[in-house]
Amino acid sequence: MMKPTVLLQALGVSIMAMFAASSANAATITLTGTIRDFNDTHPDFEKLIKSDKGIVQSILGADGKPVYAGQAGNPTTSGQENFDQWYRDVSGVNQSKQYSITLDDTGNPPGIYSYTNNNFFPIDGELWGNQGRKHNYHFTYEIASKFTYQPGQIFTFSxxxxxxxxxDKKLAIDLGGVHQIQTGSVNLDTLGLIAGKTYDFNLFFAERHTNKSNFSISTSIALEPPSVPEPLTIGSTIVAAGLGLWMKRKQKAAHPA
Structure with a gap:
């Protein structure tokens, strides 16, 4: 029968090996969100090209969706009813599917996860289809995640x-409108967050006009879901399983059949 000290040493080696694997696997983060496809006849698509900030309110709605601001001077939208369809499933108006992107830590510099696609057409030939065009240009994409805040974290989108x-349900980047490539960035140190606390992260994107689609993320935030379980969870599970096995063997030795 394996002695407790030997068993725990073996478990320690296993835990360290899994921690090493965890670090290696953390080189990527996969985020899954929802894409909704629209016909180009929707009043908010194929609109004039114009930067249009202030479309949404500064606080996320109770349902986790942007709240239409309804401000004067937002010419690329046609009102709350139509805007509310952007990130909600509406029969006969849009069709939806799940879609994942993978952010890579390229190591240059280390700890920065990035995803860049200058030809971001994830639903070509799907849902409502391309509508006679080379690509399917009219869709929205939303991602909901969580993260643990650590000082120095940044998020940049282009x-x-x-x-x-x-x-934390508060608007941090506003690049509203139908426009060419724009870049927005936020330093999380400016948001009054508490180190070690977990916060919500929500991203809302829309591709509304021909003929280009660009989507680029660069961030030092370890957005969930992580590619591997938390190390503490791994270690706790192994230890509990190992000690349970040791106790079972001990009881069997004390009371042989």
């Missing part, structure tokens, strides 16, 4: 068209 990022 692309077209609309992009809103909410951190």
């Amino acid at each position: 692309g077209d068209d609309d992009l809103w990022v909410f951190i």
Whole structure:
């Protein structure tokens, strides 16, 4: 029978090996969100090209969706009813599917996760289809995640068209409108967050006009879901399983059949 000290040493080696694997696997973060496809006849698509900030309110809605601001001077939208369809499933108006992107830590510099696609057409030939065009240009994309705040974290997005990022349910980046590539960035140290605390992260994107689609993320935030379980969870599970096995063997030795 394996002695407790030997068993725990073996478990320690296993835990360290899994921690090493965890660090290696953390080189990527995969985020899954929802894409909604629209016909180009929707009043908010194929609109005039114009930067259009202030479309959404500064606080995320109770349902986790952007709240239409309804401000005067937002010519690329046609009102709350139509805007509310952007990030909600509406029969006969849009079709949806899940879609994942993978952010890579390229190591240059280390700890920065990035995803860049200058030809971001994830639903070509799908849902409503391309509508006679080379690509399917009329869709929205939303991602909901969480993260643990650590000082020094940043998030940067570059692309077209609309992009809103909410951190802790508060608007952090506003790139609203139908426009060429624009860049927005936020230093999380400026948001009054508490180190070690977990916060919500919500991203809302819209591609509303022909004929380009760019989508680029660069961030030092370890957005969830992580590619591997938390090390503490791994270690706790192994230890509990190992000690359970040791106790079972001990009981069997004390009471042989």
